[in-house]
Amino acid sequence: MPLRSSNQFLYRALFEQNNDAVFLIDLNGCHLAVNHQATALFGYTTDELVGLSFRQLVVPEELPLSYAVLEQLRAGATLPIYERRFRRKDGSLLLAEVNVALVRDSEGNPLYIQSILRDITERRRMEEAVRQSEARYRSLVETQTELVCRYLPDTTLVFVNEAYCRCFGGSSSELIGTSFLNLIPAEQHSAILAHVRSLVAEPRTTRYEHEAVLPSGERRWQLWVDQVLVDERGQVVEIQAVGRDITELKQTQLALAESEQRLQSIFDSLQDMVYSVFIEDQPRLAYINPAVEQIYGRAVAEFYANPRLWYEAVHPDDRADVASAPPLDNDHPYSECEYRILRPDGDIRWLYSRAWLVRDGEGRPVRLDGISTDITARRIAQQQAFALALETERVNLLSRFIQMASHEFRTPLSIINSSAFLMSQCADPVRREGYAERVETQVMLLTRLVDMLVKLSKLDNAAEFDFQPGGLNLLLRNIASGLQPALLKYGLSLQLELDGSLPNTRFDYTWMKEGLEQILDNAVRYTPAGGRITVRTRLEADNAVIEVEDTGAGITPEAMPRIFERFYRTDIHHTTPGFGLGLTIAQRVIEQHGGTIEVDSQPGAGTTFRLVLPHVLPRHHDEGLVGALAAKTPGG
Numbered sequence: 294m295p296l297r298s299s300n301q302f303l304y305r306a307l308f309e310q311n312n313d314a315v316f317l318i319d320l321n322g323c324h325l326a327v328n329h330q331a332t333a334l335f336g337y338t339t340d341e342l343v344g345l346s347f348r349q350l351v352v353p354e355e356l357p358l359s360y361a362v363l364e365q366l367r368a369g370a371t372l373p374i375y376e377r378r379f380r381r382k383d384g385s386l387l388l389a390e391v392n393v394a395l396v397r398d399s400e401g402n403p404l405y406i407q408s409i410l411r412d413i414t415e416r417r418r419m420e421e422a423v424r425q426s427e428a429r430y431r432s433l434v435e436t437q438t439e440l441v442c443r444y445l446p447d448t449t450l451v452f453v454n455e456a457y458c459r460c461f462g463g464s465s466s467e468l469i470g471t472s473f474l475n476l477i478p479a480e481q482h483s484a485i486l487a488h489v490r491s492l493v494a495e496p497r498t499t500r501y502e503h504e505a506v507l508p509s510g511e512r513r514w515q516l517w518v519d520q521v522l523v524d525e526r527g528q529v530v531e532i533q534a535v536g537r538d539i540t541e542l543k544q545t546q547l548a549l550a551e552s553e554q555r556l557q558s559i560f561d562s563l564q565d566m567v568y569s570v571f572i573e574d575q576p577r578l579a580y581i582n583p584a585v586e587q588i589y590g591r592a593v594a595e596f597y598a599n600p601r602l603w604y605e606a607v608h609p610d611d612r613a614d615v616a617s618a619p620p621l622d623n624d625h626p627y628s629e630c631e632y633r634i635l636r637p638d639g640d641i642r643w644l645y646s647r648a649w650l651v652r653d654g655e656g657r658p659v660r661l662d663g664i665s666t667d668i669t670a671r672r673i674a675q676q677q678a679f680a681l682a683l684e685t686e687r688v689n690l691l692s693r694f695i696q697m698a699s700h701e702f703r704t705p706l707s708i709i710n711s712s713a714f715l716m717s718q719c720a721d722p723v724r725r726e727g728y729a730e731r732v733e734t735q736v737m738l739l740t741r742l743v744d745m746l747v748k749l750s751k752l753d754n755a756a757e758f759d760f761q762p763g764g765l766n767l768l769l770r771n772i773a774s775g776l777q778p779a780l781l782k783y784g785l786s787l788q789l790e791l792d793g794s795l796p797n798t799r800f801d802y803t804w805m806k807e808g809l810e811q812i813l814d815n816a817v818r819y820t821p822a823g824g825r826i827t828v829r830t831r832l833e834a835d836n837a838v839i840e841v842e843d844t845g846a847g848i849t850p851e852a853m854p855r856i857f858e859r860f861y862r863t864d865i866h867h868t869t870p871g872f873g874l875g876l877t878i879a880q881r882v883i884e885q886h887g888g889t890i891e892v893d894s895q896p897g898a899g900t901t902f903r904l905v906l907p908h909v910l911p912r913h914h915d916e917g918l919v920g921a922l923a924a925k926t927p928g929g
Contacts, residue, residue, distance in 0.1 A: 336382035462508035496521035590636035608633035752881035784822035808882030811875035
């Protein structure tokens with residue numbers, strides 16, 4: 294009796310503590326007892342479940358199956374575990390594994406049915422999810438145009454898709470279980486095995502290229518993405534590989550590499566410097582060919598280390614011009630310029646550089662490409678040619694000067710010579726004094742001619758100018774005062790119409806006086822007796838304007854282009870005093886003051902010289918301007 298009580302206690306404990314729902318059912322299908330898990334699983338209380346029939350828990354469509362189970366149990370059959378769907382109290386469905394057995398007494402008579410239910414709803418959901426995932430995976434893999442396979446660490450294939458089979462000309466049953474090394478050239482086996490071993494040692498996803506041999510014997514390049522699959526312990530199970538044919542890409546890459554090699558060979562053999570610069574926040578040199586070493590006298594590596602080295606090598610006198618060049622942009626996609634560079638050995642080279650923008654597919658500037666040519670030899674040749682032309686021009690100029698000067702010297706020298714001879718032959722003191730006066734007059738003319746030639750020579754050779762503030766009106770009054778004897782001698786009148794509001798102007802007093810005197814002297818000499826000379830000043834557009842107007846015979850259109858030539862005289866018979874140098878001197882003086890001189894004349898109506906001078910000149914006169922003007926052809 295104690296043993297029986299002990300067994301009952303153990304049974305009761307097992308009944309209540311079971312993780313599965315346990316039902317004790319009478320032979321008619323009604324619940325006699327349920328454990329705690331049963332109430333938790335179905336949402337009923339114990340009192341609600343006891344006395345309730347299984348018919349009220351099983352879904353209606355599966356009741357016939359449950360009736361059949363009941364009949365089989367009554368008949369003494371032993372049934373395997375089966376699945377059944379139930380309805381919980383809240384109406385939700387429950388899928389369970391059911392293990393039923395008929396319990397008998399010691400004499401073998403049926404007592405009740407024991408039913409143990411295990412909830413498999415979540416397991417079935419997960420199994421279905423896995424099944425659907427596998428189905429999607431298989432559908433995706435089988436419809437891929439790319440090759441897909443899985444293999445073991447020993448290279449044995451365990452899965453291949455249809456594309457893989459089509460590529461290698463075999464069915465999945467023929468390929469699975471074989472090594473994929475059979476499809477790869479033997480000389481690549483060791484490299485591939487090393488690749489697989491590295492994947493096993495360090496599981497990862499990686500890309501790998503190798504050749505494969507097709508059934509036709511053709512060798513094709515393939516790109517594979519290998520992904521290592523591991524189990525829950527981190528052990529490598531399989532390696533999945535997805536591949537595609539890249540033969541055309543490889544051939545293109547090979548052709549491109551050959552093309553780049555040929556291009557590189559051309560660049561390396563060029564004597565011109567070829568460069569390419571990436572346009573970023575800080576420009577970065579992308580390429581420069583070896584010619585830079587011959588041109589700049591510096592190593593290629595120095596330019597990669599210092600992208601501004603090319604500019605630092607620019608001759609100091611040319612840096613401002615190079616820096617002021619407009620930047621390359623949409624308005625200026627191309628540029629060219631010439632400049633000098635200074636090599637480390639002190640040698641100076643001339644470069645002719647061309648540069649242009651390179652854009653990407655969206656039109657954005659991404660790179661600056663350029664070519665620089667060493668034009669030092671050409672520049673030297675040009676300079677030599679220019680020097681030769683200049684020397685030729687100087688010789689021609691000197692020849693013309695000698696011819697014209699000799700003509701101007703010949704007449705007074707001839708008069709001096711003849712007068713001196715006559716003096717030596719004449720005993721009459723009065724006549725001898727007349728010859729002496731003629732000699733003196735001609736000597737004075739020669740002295741004046743030499744003086745004008747000296748002044749012109751100084752102007753041609755960039756004479757020093759001392760620019761100081763001064764009044765042009767006052768200068769003109771002083772000149773007019775000095776002209777009074779000549780005006781009386783030739784019977785002329787001089788009228789001054791000077792603008793009293795004309796501000797001071799910076800000029801060289803001595804040279805400006807010389808230039809203005811030559812203009813007025815010209816007016817005096819070419820205005821007949823009874824004529825009038827008018828001098829006007831005014832301020833016009835921030836320039837000081839001086840006009841000298843006469844009522845002389847005027848200048849013909851044919852003579853107008855030549856009036857500033859040295860030794861040129863409109864009076865071809867030289868009946869008017871002068872040497873044809875005054876206007877040349879005046880023009881040089883005005884130009885070296887940064888001004889211009891214009892002439893308006895009508896034959897028979899007089900002539901007006903119009904001088905335009907900058908109102909304000911810089912404190913230090915522009916030497917570049919002086920040099921440029923001094924280099925002009927004399928008389929031009």
